[in-house]
Amino acid sequence: MSKWIENKEGMRVLLMGNEAIVRGALEAGVHVAAGYPGTPSSEIIENLSKVARERHLYVEWSTNEKISLEVAAAASFAGLRAICPMKQNGVNVASDFLLHLAGSGTRGGLVLVSCDDPGALSSANEGESRHFARMIEIPLLEPGDFQEAKDMTRWAFELSEEIKNIVMVRSVTRLSHASGSVRLGKLPEKKGTAEFRFQGPFLNPDTGPVSSMPVAYHHDLQHKKLDRVRELFEESPFNTYEGPEKPELLVITSSACTLYCREALNLLGLKDRVGLLKLGTTWPLPPKLVKSYLAKAGKILIVEEVISFLEDSVKILAAEQAAEIGIKTFYGKNDGSIPMIGELNPDLVAAGLSKIMGVPYLSMDGAYEKEAQEAAGSLAPGRELNFCPGCPHRASFWSIHKALQLDNRQGFVCGDIGCYSLGALPAGFQSVKIAHAMGSGLGLACGFGKLGDFGMDQPTIAVCGDSTFFHAVLPALVNAIHQEAATLLIILDNSGTAMTGFQPHPGLPINAVGQEAPKVDIARVCEAMGAKVVIRDPFNLEETRATINALLEQGGVKVLILRQICALSPEKKGKEDYRMQIDESRCLGDECGCNHLCTRIFRCPGLIWDKGTKKSRIDEVICVGCGVCADICPNGAIMREEPVSL
Amino acid sequence: MKPLIQDPYNIILAGVGGQGNVLASRVLANMLSRQGYFLTIGETFGASQRGGSVMSHLRVSAASTWSPQIPKGKAHIIIALEPVEAIRILATYGNRQVTVLTNTRPVYPVSVIAGECNYPETDIIKKTLERLSARVWLIDATEEAMKLGNPILSNIIMIGAVGGLGLLPIQLEDFVSVIGETFPEKLLSVNQQAFEIGQNKVKK
Numbered sequence: 018m019s020k021w022i023e024n025k026e027g028m029r030v031l032l033m034g035n036e037a038i039v040r041g042a043l044e045a046g047v048h049v050a051a052g053y054p055g056t057p058s059s060e061i062i063e064n065l066s067k068v069a070r071e072r073h074l075y076v077e078w079s080t081n082e083k084i085s086l087e088v089a090a091a092a093s094f095a096g097l098r099a100i101c102p103m104k105q106n107g108v109n110v111a112s113d114f115l116l117h118l119a120g121s122g123t124r125g126g127l128v129l130v131s132c133d134d135p136g137a138l139s140s141a142n143e144g145e146s147r148h149f150a151r152m153i154e155i156p157l158l159e160p161g162d163f164q165e166a167k168d169m170t171r172w173a174f175e176l177s178e179e180i181k182n183i184v185m186v187r188s189v190t191r192l193s194h195a196s197g198s199v200r201l202g203k204l205p206e207k208k209g210t211a212e213f214r215f216q217g218p219f220l221n222p223d224t225g226p227v228s229s230m231p232v233a234y235h236h237d238l239q240h241k242k243l244d245r246v247r248e249l250f251e252e253s254p255f256n257t258y259e260g261p262e263k264p265e266l267l268v269i270t271s272s273a274c275t276l277y278c279r280e281a282l283n284l285l286g287l288k289d290r291v292g293l294l295k296l297g298t299t300w301p302l303p304p305k306l307v308k309s310y311l312a313k314a315g316k317i318l319i320v321e322e323v324i325s326f327l328e329d330s331v332k333i334l335a336a337e338q339a340a341e342i343g344i345k346t347f348y349g350k351n352d353g354s355i356p357m358i359g360e361l362n363p364d365l366v367a368a369g370l371s372k373i374m375g376v377p378y379l380s381m382d383g384a385y386e387k388e389a390q391e392a393a394g395s396l397a398p399g400r401e402l403n404f405c406p407g408c409p410h411r412a413s414f415w416s417i418h419k420a421l422q423l424d425n426r427q428g429f430v431c432g433d434i435g436c437y438s439l440g441a442l443p444a445g446f447q448s449v450k451i452a453h454a455m456g457s458g459l460g461l462a463c464g465f466g467k468l469g470d471f472g473m474d475q476p477t478i479a480v481c482g483d484s485t486f487f488h489a490v491l492p493a494l495v496n497a498i499h500q501e502a503a504t505l506l507i508i509l510d511n512s513g514t515a516m517t518g519f520q521p522h523p524g525l526p527i528n529a530v531g532q533e534a535p536k537v538d539i540a541r542v543c544e545a546m547g548a549k550v551v552i553r554d555p556f557n558l559e560e561t562r563a564t565i566n567a568l569l570e571q572g573g574v575k576v577l578i579l580r581q582i583c584a585l586s587p588e589k590k591g592k593e594d595y596r597m598q599i600d601e602s603r604c605l606g607d608e609c610g611c612n613h614l615c616t617r618i619f620r621c622p623g624l625i626w627d628k629g630t631k632k633s634r635i636d637e638v639i640c641v642g643c644g645v646c647a648d649i650c651p652n653g654a655i656m657r658e659e660p661v662s663l
Numbered sequence: 664m665k666p667l668i669q670d671p672y673n674i675i676l677a678g679v680g681g682q683g684n685v686l687a688s689r690v691l692a693n694m695l696s697r698q699g700y701f702l703t704i705g706e707t708f709g710a711s712q713r714g715g716s717v718m719s720h721l722r723v724s725a726a727s728t729w730s731p732q733i734p735k736g737k738a739h740i741i742i743a744l745e746p747v748e749a750i751r752i753l754a755t756y757g758n759r760q761v762t763v764l765t766n767t768r769p770v771y772p773v774s775v776i777a778g779e780c781n782y783p784e785t786d787i788i789k790k791t792l793e794r795l796s797a798r799v800w801l802i803d804a805t806e807e808a809m810k811l812g813n814p815i816l817s818n819i820i821m822i823g824a825v826g827g828l829g830l831l832p833i834q835l836e837d838f839v840s841v842i843g844e845t846f847p848e849k850l851l852s853v854n855q856q857a858f859e860i861g862q863n864k865v866k867k
Contacts, residue, residue, distance in 0.1 A: 020844075031689075031696040031704075138707065162728050163703075195731035196689075196704040198696065276703075276730035284734060362732040381736035385759060385795070392791045393754035397747040398780035400679065400772045403714040444773075617777045622714055625771060626778055638805065638814045639770070 022071050026203045034166045034192035035060035035102075037199050038130055041170025042100045043072060045126065046205040049092035050076045051085035053488065054517035055104030056139040057193040058132035062102060063520065066529045073208050078520050078529045081455075081488045082107035083114050086129065090118055090183075093127040094227050095211035098174050102130040106434075106454065108146040110489075112153070118183055119153045119239060120229025122222055125209075126174030127183045132193045135322035136360030139190070141434055141452065143358070145323040150185050150300045151330075154239055156246045157300035158186045158255070161275035163197030169255060169297060171202065176249065180242040181222050187299075189322060191273040191360065247301050255297025256306055264292030266373060267314035269307075271296045271327055274320045274361055281366035285376050302330050304338075311335055312342040318373060319349035322361055348373050403444045406623040407584030407641035410437045410445065413509055413555040415619070415649070417478060418446035420565035428476035428569065431458040431465070433489075435482040436516045437509050443620060449480070456481065456489025459506050463493060466502030476569050478505045484514040484522040486539055497574045498547045505568050505575045506548070508539060509555075511583035519586055543576040555579040558648045584641055593642025595657035597623070597635045603654035606631040611651050619649050664699040664725055665832045672831065673733045674721040677752045678744030679770045680714055683818035687744075688719035690845060691822050694837040695723050705731025714773065716748055723831070740830060741796075742821050744804075745770045746788045753795045763796045764824050764865070766817055768805035800824060802864045808857065816857040823861020835859065 022043070024030055032040065038061055042050070052062040066076040075092070079085035082103045089099035103111060108131050115129070131146035150157035158173055160166040170186055177184040217224025220234065229235050250256070259279075260267075268291060270278045275295045282288050294310045296302070311317065311334070319328040328349040335345050348354040354369040355361065364380055371378040381389075404411040414437075421428045432440050432449035433456055440449035451461055462479035481490045486508055497504055513519040521527045521534075528534040543550045551568065553561045561579065568575045582589050606613075615633050616626040623640030624633055633654065644657045674691070678684040685706055692702045705720040722729040738756040743749035743765040753761070767785060774780040783791075785801075792799045802824055804817035826833045838858045839851075846854060 029696075029699075031692055031702050164728075191705060191731050194706055196692065196702065196706075197728050197731070198701045198703075273731070276728070277732070280730045280734060363730050363734040367734070380734060381758065385757065386736070386754075389750075389754040389757050389795050392795060393751050396783045396787065396791060397751040397754075398772045398774050398782060400714055400716045401774060403773050405681070405714070613778055620773050620777055622771075622773060622776065625776055636771075638768075638809075 022068055022204060024201050026201055029198050029200045031196055032163060032167070032199045033060060033194065033196045034163055034188055035132070035194070036064055037163045037166035038102070038170045038186070038188065039064040040199070040201065041167040042128070043068070043204055044167070044202045045171040045174040046098055046207050047100050047174070048074060048097035048209045049089055049099040050074060050101070051079045051088035051099070052102045053079055053082045053085055053107060054484070054514045054520040055107050056517055057134060057190040058102045058104045058107070058130065059517045059520065061100070061130060062529065063518070069530045076529050078522065080523060082110040086111040086114050086118070089127060090123065092211065093123040093125040095213045096125045097209045097211050098126040100128045100130060102132065104140065105131060105133040105144055105146045106140065106142070108149050112149060115149065115183070116153050117229045119155050120232065120235045121227045122181045122235070122238070123177060123183050124181065124223060126177040128170065128173045128177060129183055129185045130170070130188065131185060132188045132190070133323065134190045136190070138360070141438065143323055146185070147187055147299065147326045148324065154243060155182060156180070156184050156243070156298070158184065158297055159271040159299050160186065160188065160192060161272060161295050161297060163192070163199050165255060165297060166192060167199050167202070176246070179249070180245055182239065182242050187272070189273050243301055247303055250298035250301070250303035251306050253298050253303070256303065257295050258292060258310060260292030261289055262313070264314045265290045266316045266318055267292045267294060267310060268318045268320055269294045269296065269327065269331055270320040271299050272322065274322060274366070277361050277363045277366045278320050280363035281370050284363065284367050285370055285374070285378055287370065287374060287376065291370070291374070296327070299327055300330065302334060304334055307331060307334050308338050308342060311338070311345060315343070316346045316348065316373065318354060318369065319347070320355055320361065320366055325350040401444070402439055402442055403620065403622060404436070404439060405584050406621055406639050407643040408436070409511055409555045409579065409581035409583065410440065410509055411621060412558060412581070412645045413507070413561070413579045414440050414445035414448050416555065416558055416561040416565060417507065418448045419562045420569065421448065423566055424476060424569050426474060426476055428478065431461040431477055431479045433458040433481055433485060435485055437480055437482060440480065446618070454489070455485050456493050459490050459493035459497060459504070462504040462506070463497040463500060463502040466497070466504040467500060469503070476505070478507055480507045480509055482515070483508060483510040483512065483524050483539060487523050487537070494543065494546060494548065494574070501573065503572050505565070505577060508576065508578045510539065510578050510580040511586070513583055513586055515583040515585065540578055548574045548576045550576045550578065552578045552580060555581050556643060556645050558645065584643065593660045595642045595644040596660045597640050597642055597644065597646065598656045598658055599633050599635060600654050600656055601630070601632055603652050604632040605652060609652055615646055615650055615655065619646060621646055667723060667725060668830060669739060670726060671722045671724040671729045673738050674723070674740045674742065675718055675733065675738045675752050675756055676721065676742045676744070677716065677718040677748040679748065680717050682744040682770070683815050684717050684719055684744060687818035687822050688721055690819070690838070690841055691825065691833070692721055693841045694833045695831065697837070697841070698832065700725060701728050703729050703731050716751060718752065740764070740825065742825060744818055744821060746785070747783065750788065750791055757795055759797060761796045762798045762828070762830065763792050764800045764802060764821060765792065766804040766821060767801050768803070768817070800865050802861065804861070807860050811853055811857055816853065819854050819857035820861040820864070823858035824865045826858065827862035827865040835862070
């Protein structure tokens with residue numbers, strides 16, 4: 018039994034931001050949840066899947082974000098409440114359908130949760146999703162703490178039903194993946210009935226067919242809905258003000274930045290001089306409310322993460338109302354008071370505030386800071402990102418790297434998004450030279466493969482993971498085959514969506530809620546499309562390398578599936594294939610001529626170069642016994658032994 | 664609910680991906696949360712399983728929710744599951760009054776394994792930590808955990824040590840009740856043993 022349904026109304030509990038969003042959705046009586054895993058959003062579907070049975074939910078991991086939004090929208094069209102969580106990049110994927118959906122409107126409450134990643138803590142970009150709300154013209158809510166993450170999610174369903182359109186809730190990593198105290202509300206008892214009604218009049222929003230056409234009518238209706246949203250936002254309890262009646266400076270903020278602003282004002286002792294307007298409803302802005310606070314101060318600082326979204330919106334309102342409220346001086350991203358890039362924190366906000374207000378702030382004693390930083394600089398070596406001990410990707414990239422070296426035509430790897438993005442680093446022997454969106458590796462390799470007429474003779478290899486294959490590689494594979502692009506797609510199949518925590522995907526015989534599900538066989542799909550398919554075990558280094566070299570010699574589209582389960586997967590964890598030993602008489606150390614190949618190049622964290630003995634050593638705490646390093650030692654000093662069975 | 668020595672009270676738990684940092688911070692936070700304190704935990708995720716430095720920021724307050732990121736120079740306790748991580752944290756969050764608890768067992772960065780960088784000797788780490796903090800406790804948590812049968816238990820030994828210091832209102836009973844909801848039954852007694860080992864390491 019999960020804590021989501023155990024906890025009673027009124028209790029205060031410690032919840033992660035994503036868990037608070039889950040609780041909010043459950044308190045709203047959500048019926049359907051669909052998403053694709055992506056950090057920092059994944060825990061929302063994960064936690065909903067755990068209570069699917071008890072709460073009568075339908076929960077799925079869809080193959081990509083556009084499809085997940087379509088699945089959630091179907092529930093809404095049938096009168097049910099649905100939630101669709103995704104990371105910021107996922108909103109790009111879903112945006113094609115989202116634009117149509119915003120035009121057609123919705124029926125049952127439909128909430129899109131976008132978990133943005135300012136600072137790109139676990140992303141390949143820090144692109145954000147708020148501008149989609151403005152571009153697609155749907156309401157946007159931004160929770161400022163953990164309690165609001167729950168309460169706003171719950172309210173978003175009501176708002177969606179009131180205006181009959183989708184509502185976007187935007188979280189950020191420091192809320193989604195941080196935890197805080199949340200007072201719980203009531204869980205409803207209701208169970209919904211789904212029915213899609215389409216026999217009514219053509220333009221009837223509840224009983225007619227659903228479409229964004231006729232466009233003029235629907236777009237106009239959408240704007241009327243947004244007018245209603247503005248009215249509701251004027252009264253929203255999620256917009257709060259704290260500070261003096263006549264502040265010297267008004268800070269306007271939203272999201273987790275609220276906590277940074279509060280802390281910065283506290284650090285600088287400015288709570289009596291500076292006002293803090295926290296907006297929870299950030300698009301469309303409630304004009305009267307914002308105007309009333311703008312009127313209070315001549316100087317305005319806007320604090321937000323990534324793009325100057327709120328800043329632009331507030332400036333527009335201020336310009337429109339200048340005749341009444343006077344001319345304001347604005348501080349924020351555009352004047353450099355707040356950095357344009359990266360995530361914020363209390364110190365960055367304090368630095369901006371201290372400059373504007375002329376209040377000096379020293380976070381650390383200067384002498385201490387210098388001493389501590391010197392100590393860290395000289396004594397704490399950096400920790401570069403690396404594949405885990407026993408990771409099949411290290412073995413795969415070892416073979417890819419060797420094969421490309423032997424091929425000697427300046428071949429390269431087009432990668433995409435997954436753990437294997439680390440293939441661009443020393444961890445993957447710097448094999449990956451291009452890495453963009455999910456599935457873009459093969460799309461790019463297709464393009465390179467058609468440049469032969471322009472003199473390009475470098476072979477290209479595209480890599481993707483098994484989950485990514487279903488998400489966005491399939492259309493690129495169709496294209497590669499139809500356009501006869503000479504390319505090799507290597508599917509690094511580790512049997513799960515490893516990077517985000519082993520969510521099942523269509524290639525596995527299990528679904529989001531742990532039931533048996535039909536497995537879509539990647540090899541047969543590729544073969545049916547017309548590709549030549551070979552399957553290898555990446556832990557067999559020599560066979561894998563030889564296969565890659567042979568495939569690089571052939572024309573057309575080749576698919577090599579390198580299949581080996583992720584070292585962190587629940588099935589694998591704690592089980593070792595081998596107990597590794599170093600035969601000290603064989604490890605010649607500096608005398609060998611290999612120049613510490615195992616530790617310097619192979620770089621598995623389970624191996625240590627022992628400066629004392631001048632030999633390699635196995636770190637028994639870290640080694641997981643995959644056995645691959647035994648094959649890279651030129652002198653056979655690394656030995657596999659059968660593990661002692663328990 | 665007892666008043667805290669400072670409010671908010673700022674704790675940093677640092678280590679390397681795979682050491683159980685996140686779990687340890689949850690266990691510690693839940694022990695305090697159930698006593699009625701407001702808790703905020705900020706965590707670094709993402710690349711954490713791949714050998715990178717990870718840390719959790721814990722803010723404890725009797726009054727309100729604080730930022731999931733502790734301001735520079737404002738840590739009260741630093742708990743390091745790996746020794747050089749303690750030094751790394753001090754550079755940003757340290758101050759003359761801070762208390763440092765560190766596990767003594769190194770996890771070598773790949774740059775050290777590859778021979779590109781050096782890893783400091785334990786006595787240099789110890790002297791540096793003593794110079795940069797008010798109190799330092801070096802605990803051989805990994806070795807003790809291996810005696811219990813699993814190196815991962817070093818995180819609970821370190822939490823036990825925090826309990827033993829008496830700076831925060833956490834007792835063995837709080838720990839037992841929290842892990843009762845966190846771990847399967849068969850793991851309870853070994854976790855309790857780990858907590859007690861940690862407590863005793865600082866009581867001597």
